[in-house]
Amino acid sequence: MNDRPSGDNENKQRFEAEALIHLNTLHRTALRMTKNEGDADDLVQDTYMKAYRFWDKFEEGSNCRAWLFKIMTNLFINDYRAKSRSPQIVDLEDVDDDFLFGHLSALGPADNPEKHFFNKVFDDDVKLAIDELPDDFKIVVVLSFLEGFSYQEIADITDLQIGTVKSRLHRGRKLLQKSLWKYAIKNGFIKEPA
Amino acid sequence: MNCEEALKRLFEVVDKEVTQADKEEILEHLEHCRHCMSRFEFEEVFKTFVSEKACISCDSEKLKNKILFRLDQSRGSSR
Numbered sequence: 417m418n419d420r421p422s423g424d425n426e427n428k429q430r431f432e433a434e435a436l437i438h439l440n441t442l443h444r445t446a447l448r449m450t451k452n453e454g455d456a457d458d459l460v461q462d463t464y465m466k467a468y469r470f471w472d473k474f475e476e477g478s479n480c481r482a483w484l485f486k487i488m489t490n491l492f493i494n495d496y497r498a499k500s501r502s503p504q505i506v507d508l509e510d511v512d513d514d515f516l517f518g519h520l521s522a523l524g525p526a527d528n529p530e531k532h533f534f535n536k537v538f539d540d541d542v543k544l545a546i547d548e549l550p551d552d553f554k555i556v557v558v559l560s561f562l563e564g565f566s567y568q569e570i571a572d573i574t575d576l577q578i579g580t581v582k583s584r585l586h587r588g589r590k591l592l593q594k595s596l597w598k599y600a601i602k603n604g605f606i607k608e609p610a
Numbered sequence: 611m612n613c614e615e616a617l618k619r620l621f622e623v624v625d626k627e628v629t630q631a632d633k634e635e636i637l638e639h640l641e642h643c644r645h646c647m648s649r650f651e652f653e654e655v656f657k658t659f660v661s662e663k664a665c666i667s668c669d670s671e672k673l674k675n676k677i678l679f680r681l682d683q684s685r686g687s688s689r
Contacts, residue, residue, distance in 0.1 A: 443670045517652045542663035561661045
């Protein structure tokens with residue numbers, strides 16, 4: 417296929433320059449969404465294949481990264497999650513808004529428990545805490561915390577109302593803080609008050 | 611602005627979703643309220659902490675090659 421028409425080549429070059437440069441951020445989000453490398457690989461590949469198929473629908477000059485995340489999030493929700501649906505244990509016990517701050521402050525200011533906490537908690541614990549979030553919360557947390565999308569962008573990507581994005585992000589934050597507090601106690605970084 | 615009003619906007623501030631005018635009003639409260647100030651700082655540090663710990667860049671080189679290969683294939687088959 418060395419005699420590809422030049423239009424085809426041009427298209428490919430434009431796709432590589434505008435879409436493929438976002439591969440790394442899609443990849444890391446796919447890893448958090450699917451929780452394993454094989455599925456993350458497949459999800460990102462399928463995302464790019466779909467994006468390429470609909471490349472003529474992409475409005476030049478609009479936000480390509482957000483467009484790719486929208487494709488990937490939809491694929492994840494409709495295909496991957498349905499396929500590998502393990503029962504999601506939703507933590508129904510509500511916690512206070514200031515869960516982690518309150519617990520750390522209660523340990524007293526003497527040895528700066530906040531600093532201690534942030535210095536000690538492992539990268540893997542943070543990843544695990546995100547991985548364990550129910551998907552609905554995880555998606556918005558990852559899009560906001562890791563990818564820095566705004567509420568409006570997340571609403572566009574997920575097809576949710578902006579109010580739903582905010583409340584899921586709020587709940588996701590609390591669940592994340594609760595898990596990290598549990599890990600910190602389990603690993604002995606923090607001594608649970610008697 | 612009182613503490614309740616400030617805390618209601620807490621996550622919008624952390625997520626940079628407030629207007630400059632709102633932010634200034636909230637910051638004015640924080641200047642006079644140590645408790646709210648430390649809470650706001652904590653949630654900001656928490657967000658940065660989570661994003662930095664979870665954002666370890668992954669090696670996407672192999673994946674890139676697979677995608678390029680599949681793109682080439684799909685173009686080949688569509689002709």
